Amino acid sequence: MEKKDLLQYAQEILDFEKAQDIKYNEYYDRLADQQNLSEIEQKELQDDVKQEVETLREAGLRLWQALTWSFDKADELSTRLREGKESSQRRVIFKHPPANSVIDLEEERSDSFATGVNFYKVALIFIAGSFAGVIIEMLWCLFRNGYIESRAGLVYGPFNPVYGLGAVVMTLALYRYRNRSSSISFLGGMLVGSVVEYVLSWAQETAFGSTSWDYSNMPFNLNGRICLLYSIFWGFLGVMWIKSIYPRIAQIILKIPNKFGRVFTWALTLFMVFNCVMSLFAVDRWSERIHGGTASSAVDEFFDEHFPDERMEFIYANMDFGE
Numbered sequence: 300m301e302k303k304d305l306l307q308y309a310q311e312i313l314d315f316e317k318a319q320d321i322k323y324n325e326y327y328d329r330l331a332d333q334q335n336l337s338e339i340e341q342k343e344l345q346d347d348v349k350q351e352v353e354t355l356r357e358a359g360l361r362l363w364q365a366l367t368w369s370f371d372k373a374d375e376l377s378t379r380l381r382e383g384k385e386s387s388q389r390r391v392i393f394k395h396p397p398a399n400s401v402i403d404l405e406e407e408r409s410d411s412f413a414t415g416v417n418f419y420k421v422a423l424i425f426i427a428g429s430f431a432g433v434i435i436e437m438l439w440c441l442f443r444n445g446y447i448e449s450r451a452g453l454v455y456g457p458f459n460p461v462y463g464l465g466a467v468v469m470t471l472a473l474y475r476y477r478n479r480s481s482s483i484s485f486l487g488g489m490l491v492g493s494v495v496e497y498v499l500s501w502a503q504e505t506a507f508g509s510t511s512w513d514y515s516n517m518p519f520n521l522n523g524r525i526c527l528l529y530s531i532f533w534g535f536l537g538v539m540w541i542k543s544i545y546p547r548i549a550q551i552i553l554k555i556p557n558k559f560g561r562v563f564t565w566a567l568t569l570f571m572v573f574n575c576v577m578s579l580f581a582v583d584r585w586s587e588r589i590h591g592g593t594a595s596s597a598v599d600e601f602f603d604e605h606f607p608d609e610r611m612e613f614i615y616a617n618m619d620f621g622e
Contacts, residue, residue, distance in 0.1 A: 312362070326351070371479075378480050382542075396547035399477040405553055412557040413549075416474050419564045420552060424470055425463040426567050427548055429453075432462020448616045453571075453578045454606060460575060461499055466540070468495050473541040481538045488537015493530045500524040507586050509618050581606040582615070 326348060333341055382398035397405075406414040413420035434457060436450040452459030472491045476483045501524065504510055514520040519527035555563070584602040594600045 374480050374483075375478050379478050382478075396543060396550055399541070399546050402546050402549045402553075403478075406549070409553060410557075411553055412555075412560045413552045413564075416471060419561065420549070421467055421470070422564050422568045423552060424545075424548060425460075425467045426458075426571060427463075428466025429458040429460055429463030429571070430456075431544075432465070433457040433459045436462075449614050450616075451614050453574045454581050454614060455574045455577070458571070458574065460571075464499070465492065465495050469537060469540050470545060473537060477541050477545070481542060484538045484541050485534040488540070489530050489534035492533025492536060493525045496529070496533070497521065497524045507582060509582075509586065511615070511617050511619075513619075581611065582618075585611045 329336070329344055330348070333344065336344065379398070379400050383400055386396075386398040386401055413423065429452075433450045433452075437447055437457075440446070440448045440450065450459060451457050452461055468491055469488065473484055473487050476487060500510065500512065513523045514526040514529065515523035517526040517528060552560070580598070581602050584599060585606065585608065587599075588603070588608060594603050
C-alpha cells in the first residue's frame with residue numbers, strides 16, 4: 300500500500316505539472332504582448348510573475364529534496380539487500396566481516412560500550428589504525444623495495460598517528476554512508492584522504508621544517524603534498540575501510556566485555572597521549588641538533604641521551620629536514 304501511495308503522489312505531481320503548463324502559456328502570451336497593456340496592467344503582470352517565480356523556486360527546492368530522498372533511500376535499500384545477502388553467505392564460506400547493517404543491529408541488541416561512533420570506538424579505531432597502517436606500509440616497502448624500513452611515527456612501538464587520524468576521520472566522514480553504495484565511499488575517501496594528507500604535510504613542515512613525503516615529481520600534484528594517483532588510492536581505501544575493515548574492527552570490539560573495554564580503552568589512550576608528547580619533544584630536539592643547537596637544559600640532555608640521532612633516523616627513516 301505504501302509503495303502504491305508513493306507512486307500516486309509522484310504521478311499527481313506530474314499531472315499537476317501538465318495542468319500548470321496551460322497557466323504558464325497564458326503568462327507567456329501576456330508577457331510577449333506587454334506593449335499593448337496599460338501601465339497598471341503591466342505592473343500587475345510583473346507582480347504576478349515575480350510571485351510565481353518565487354513559488355516555483357521554493358517548489359523546486361522542495362521537489363529536489365524529495366528527489367534526493369527518493370534516490371538516497373533506493374540506493375540504501377538496494378545496498379542493504381545486496382550486502383546483507385553477501386554477508387550471510389561469506390561469513391560461512393570465507394569468514395568475511397558482516398555488513399554494516401548487521402553490525403548496527405548487533406550493537407543495538409548488545410548495548411555495547413562502543414556503540415556507534417562514541418569516544419571508546421573512536422579511540423580504539425585511532426589506535427588500531429595507527430598500528431595497522433605501520434604494518435601495512437612496512438610490508439609494502441618489503442614487497443616494493445625488498446627490505447623492511449620503519450614507518451613508525453612515534454618513538455614507542457609500531458604506531459603512526461597519521462594512519463590513526465586518517466582512520467578516525469575516514470570513519471567520521473563515511474559512517475553515515477556505511478550502508479550506501481561503494482561509489483559514495485570512494486568519492487568520500489578521495490576527498491577526506493586528500494585533505495588529511497595535505498593538512499598533515501603542511502603542519503609537519505610548519506612545525507618542524509621537515510617533510511615525510513613529497514609528490515612534486517608526480518603528475519597532477521598540489522604543492523607536492525597530494526597528487527591524483529594517491530587521491531585515487533585514498534578513494535579505494537575509503538571503500539575498503541568502511542565496507543570491510545571498519546565492520547571487522549567493530550565486530551572484534553563487540554566481543555570485548557563492557558567494563559574491561561572501558562578500562563582497556565582509557566589505558567591505551569593515556570599511553571598514546573604520552574607516546575605522542577614524547578615523540579613531539581624528541582623530534583623537536585632532533586631538529587635542533589640537526590640545525591646545530593646544543594643542549595641548554597636537563598630536558599634537552601635527557602632527549603639527547605635517550606633519543607640520539609641514530610635512534611631517530613631508524614624510527615623516522617623518511618623524515619627530511621631540508622637544508
